[in-house]
Amino acid sequence: MNNPALVETILHWTAVVLYVLASLANTTGLIFARPRAERAGYRLALAGLLVHSAALLHRWVEAGHGPYMVRYEVLSSNAWMALVLFLLFARLFPRVRPTSIIVFPGVFLLLAIGIFTNPEIRKLPPTLSSIWLVLHVSFYKIALATLLVALAFSLFFVLKNRFSWAWLQRLPELGSLDAYSYRFAGFGFTFWAIGMLAGSIWAYQSWGRFWAWDPVENWSLFTWSLFGLYLHLRRFFGWQGEKAAALFLFCFTMAVLSMFFVPLLSSSVHSEYFQ
Amino acid sequence: MPLFFQDTPLADLDKPPLLSRLKQTLLARKTVLLLLILLMSSLFLGSTLPQRFNTPDLTLARWQQANPVLGRFAAVLGLDHIYTTPWFAVLLALFLSSLLLSTIEQSRLALRRTWGPPPPAQHLPLASSRPFEKVLAAAQQAGFRLVSRVDHTCRLVRNAAGYWGAALFHLGLLLVLAGVLLLVLTQKRGLVHLAEGEVFSPGMAWTSQEKGVLADFFFLPEAVRLESVRPEFWETDDLKQQRATVTFLEPGTESTTCELEINRTVFHRNIRVDQSASFGHAFLVILVDEAGRELPLRMDLEHPSRRDQASYNSFEFESVPYLVKAKYYADASHRSIDSGTPQLVLRLDLAGESAGEISLLPGQQGSLGPYTARLIGTARWTGLVFSDLQGMGLVFFGFFVIIGGGVLIYCLPPREIVLQAAGTGCRLAWKAGRFAAFYESELQGILEDEQPGPG
Ligand code: HEM
Numbered sequence: 001m002n003n004p005a006l007v008e009t010i011l012h013w014t015a016v017v018l019y020v021l022a023s024l025a026n027t028t029g030l031i032f033a034r035p036r037a038e039r040a041g042y043r044l045a046l047a048g049l050l051v052h053s054a055a056l057l058h059r060w061v062e063a064g065h066g067p068y069m070v071r072y073e074v075l076s077s078n079a080w081m082a083l084v085l086f087l088l089f090a091r092l093f094p095r096v097r098p099t100s101i102i103v104f105p106g107v108f109l110l111l112a113i114g115i116f117t118n119p120e121i122r123k124l125p126p127t128l129s130s131i132w133l134v135l136h137v138s139f140y141k142i143a144l145a146t147l148l149v150a151l152a153f154s155l156f157f158v159l160k161n162r163f164s165w166a167w168l169q170r171l172p173e174l175g176s177l178d179a180y181s182y183r184f185a186g187f188g189f190t191f192w193a194i195g196m197l198a199g200s201i202w203a204y205q206s207w208g209r210f211w212a213w214d215p216v217e218n219w220s221l222f223t224w225s226l227f228g229l230y231l232h233l234r235r236f237f238g239w240q241g242e243k244a245a246a247l248f249l250f251c252f253t254m255a256v257l258s259m260f261f262v263p264l265l266s267s268s269v270h271s272e273y274f275q
Numbered sequence: 276m277p278l279f280f281q282d283t284p285l286a287d288l289d290k291p292p293l294l295s296r297l298k299q300t301l302l303a304r305k306t307v308l309l310l311l312i313l314l315m316s317s318l319f320l321g322s323t324l325p326q327r328f329n330t331p332d333l334t335l336a337r338w339q340q341a342n343p344v345l346g347r348f349a350a351v352l353g354l355d356h357i358y359t360t361p362w363f364a365v366l367l368a369l370f371l372s373s374l375l376l377s378t379i380e381q382s383r384l385a386l387r388r389t390w391g392p393p394p395p396a397q398h399l400p401l402a403s404s405r406p407f408e409k410v411l412a413a414a415q416q417a418g419f420r421l422v423s424r425v426d427h428t429c430r431l432v433r434n435a436a437g438y439w440g441a442a443l444f445h446l447g448l449l450l451v452l453a454g455v456l457l458l459v460l461t462q463k464r465g466l467v468h469l470a471e472g473e474v475f476s477p478g479m480a481w482t483s484q485e486k487g488v489l490a491d492f493f494f495l496p497e498a499v500r501l502e503s504v505r506p507e508f509w510e511t512d513d514l515k516q517q518r519a520t521v522t523f524l525e526p527g528t529e530s531t532t533c534e535l536e537i538n539r540t541v542f543h544r545n546i547r548v549d550q551s552a553s554f555g556h557a558f559l560v561i562l563v564d565e566a567g568r569e570l571p572l573r574m575d576l577e578h579p580s581r582r583d584q585a586s587y588n589s590f591e592f593e594s595v596p597y598l599v600k601a602k603y604y605a606d607a608s609h610r611s612i613d614s615g616t617p618q619l620v621l622r623l624d625l626a627g628e629s630a631g632e633i634s635l636l637p638g639q640q641g642s643l644g645p646y647t648a649r650l651i652g653t654a655r656w657t658g659l660v661f662s663d664l665q666g667m668g669l670v671f672f673g674f675f676v677i678i679g680g681g682v683l684i685y686c687l688p689p690r691e692i693v694l695q696a697a698g699t700g701c702r703l704a705w706k707a708g709r710f711a712a713f714y715e716s717e718l719q720g721i722l723e724d725e726q727p728g729p730g
Contacts, residue, residue: 122511122513123509123511123513123515125513125514125552126514126515126516126517126536126537126538126552130538175712176712176713178712179710179711179712179713182709182710183685183709183710183713186681186684186685187685187686189681189685190678190681190682190684190685193674193677193678193681194678196674197671197674197675197677197678200670200671200674201671204667205538205540206537206538206549207549207551207660208464208547208549208660208662208664209464209662210667210670210671211455213321213322213326213328213329215322218318218321218322219322221318222315222318222319222322225311225314225315225318226315228311229308229311229312229315232304232307232308232311233308236304236307236308237304237308
């Protein structure tokens with residue numbers, strides 16, 4: 001096979017199929033208490049990750065730059081980062097494992113949506129060849145992955161609080177679910193700040209200004225402040241449980257909007273590069 | 276959850292009551308929430324409504340026409356220039372005062388929590404039959420540090436650094452805001468388009484300029500000459516790098532030559548010089564009219580983005596009654612993105628009617644409407660950005676402090692134990708600054724198998 005685009009498409013689709021199978025096995029395992037199915041889910045996810053890594057590496061070599069130029073690369077590498085971080089978190093905090101029920105499907109959806117966007121390779125413009133850009137993009141990805149875990153905990157809290165399904169009873173108790181969603185939101189908030197910092201250093205290096213009041217920057221700052229508000233409400237007004245989960249859901253929606261949709265809608269330096 | 280004491284507010288004995296009340300109001304959780312919401316709403320409006328500083332006048336006028344009610348409302352409240360309105364300045368001042376006071380308060384609290392004595396005699400809710408000394412040793416082994424000991428009461432802390440997280444975080448916010456304020460007030464930035472060989476002298480008009488509220492016109496310390504412009508392209512015609520050489524012409528001393536490229540920062544006498552990504556060809560055309568008069572015209576066009584695509588611009592000149600429409604290919608044969616023979620196509624336009632068109636290579640001439648047109652020369656041009664900025668260091672340093680604070684808050688949640696000898700056993704209380712649910716079992720480990728019973 002000497003058609004690079006075909007190799008990459010096949011690798012990406014194989015990864016999607018493996019992730020879909022992983023999601024099915026894992027969900028079955030968690031809901032019906034079948035540890036073997038759950039283990040199979042993890043193995044399939046790992047196999048998917050291997051193939052996915054190969055696809056990204058192949059792309060990297062073909063394009064001559066990291067996977068952060070066009071939307072296709074951005075979504076695929078977001079999915080990759082979300083899964084890698086999840087697996088890391090799941091090792092560090094085993095109680096995070098059930099959030100795979102949200103994370104695995106999230107990963108294949110991101111990847112599949114990415115495949116349907118234009119995969120044309122674009123060469124790196126000179127403003128984009130900066131280590132700060134790499135850090136900027138990577139930390140937003142890490143923030144997204146962390147917030148995805150926090151989202152799963154918030155949803156678990158709401159479900160467990162309202163329903164008595166058997167699989168929900170195997171999750172950590174309500175207090176822990178709430179504390180986990182709080183803590184991962186805090187991690188996400190911190191990583192988001194690092195992403196913004198690296199971005200503004202990059203902008204300063206490339207354009208001599210650290211903030212251009214570009215819509216993507218403004219929305220990112222707005223979303224970050226919203227998370228700050230959420231954390232303040234939790235800390236000072238004792239917000240917890242469903243009320244906090246509902247606010248988190250709103251914050252998460254804003255995060256997704258400002259990361260993926262604002263660059264599409266408005267004219268900004270970001271939309272020029274990330275479409 | 277055994278919460279054993281509420282942090283008592285730090286006494287403000289030395290303050291007159293009015294100041295103390297003002298401080299209390301500024302620090303009240305409701306005030307903070309309100310300030311945060313107001314600031315975020317301003318940011319929201321600032322990014323949804325068109326702002327004067329980044330919207331061309333015409334676009335703004337059109338927006339006002341299309342939204343008459345909102346437009347009038349915006350004009351009254353200054354919503355078209357939010358960040359320079361008096362109400363925004365008041366809001367920012369209140370926010371900064373609250374943040375400053377809170378940061379001081381949080382630091383005092385962190386200091387007390389890190390090294391302070393146990394709280395005054397209180398009822399400690401947990402009892403253990405394990406001897407005091409054993410529990411103390413077990414706690415120390417589990418990573419708790421003995422911070423203070425008063426009579427038979429000890430205070431032990433684990434992850435004390437975590438107590439500083441919030442203080443650092445808010446200090447970082449303060450630093451960033453202070454830096455931004457300094458920058459917004461004093462910054463000077465100028466963009467100038469120069470062609471190779473051209474000199475830009477102090478005091479000449481900038482192509483575009485931005486300056487802070489308190490800043491004067493931006494004078495460069497000396498004249499600067501653009502020596503050469505050297506773009507480099509990928510095989511796909513995308514721009515790979517854009518380089519330029521400039522010379523600062525210092526009267527009486529040796530000139531300094533600087534090499535610029537995108538993403539390389541160059542400082543010259545505290546002025547920052549950046550290579551912008553815009554560049555192209557400047558075309559010098561001479562029109563000769565029927566009376567034999569020579570009319571020199573200079574037209575700077577952006578470099579085309581592909582070898583087979585042109586870039587366009589239209590020009591108005593006082594000496595010519597027509598609109599001059601120009602089209603520019605990087606290479607006359609359309610086979611290269613970067614050649615020595617750019618092609619210029621000119622058209623004269625009067626009230627939408629074409630009065631003549633001509634295609635020219637360097638040195639060529641021909642007739643264009645009532646004129647004879649000659650392309651006597653081309654030179655590359657590029658944009659250079661000069662800036663004089665104070666406060667950037669504070670902004671970036673502040674950002675790192677914010678991140679340090681965030682990491683301490685969420686990665687190192689502190690816990691503490693107050694332990695008191697009671698008969699042959701002991702009484703104690705345990706507290707986690709955040710995420711208590713994760714660490715409750717920690718105490719069980721310290722007391723070993725013994726269940727702490729309610730006292
Ligand atoms: C008027 C300005 C502000 C005041 C007076 C203030 C005050 C405080 C105080 C007293 C704490 C608790 C500290 C502790 O736990 O010891 C806190 C926590 C916090 N604040 Fe602020 N704050 C302000 C603005 C902000 C802003 C603008 C943000 C970010 C967008 C922010 C984010 C946070 C975070 C993340 C925490 C930690 C919350 C947690 O416990 O998880 N604050 N703030």
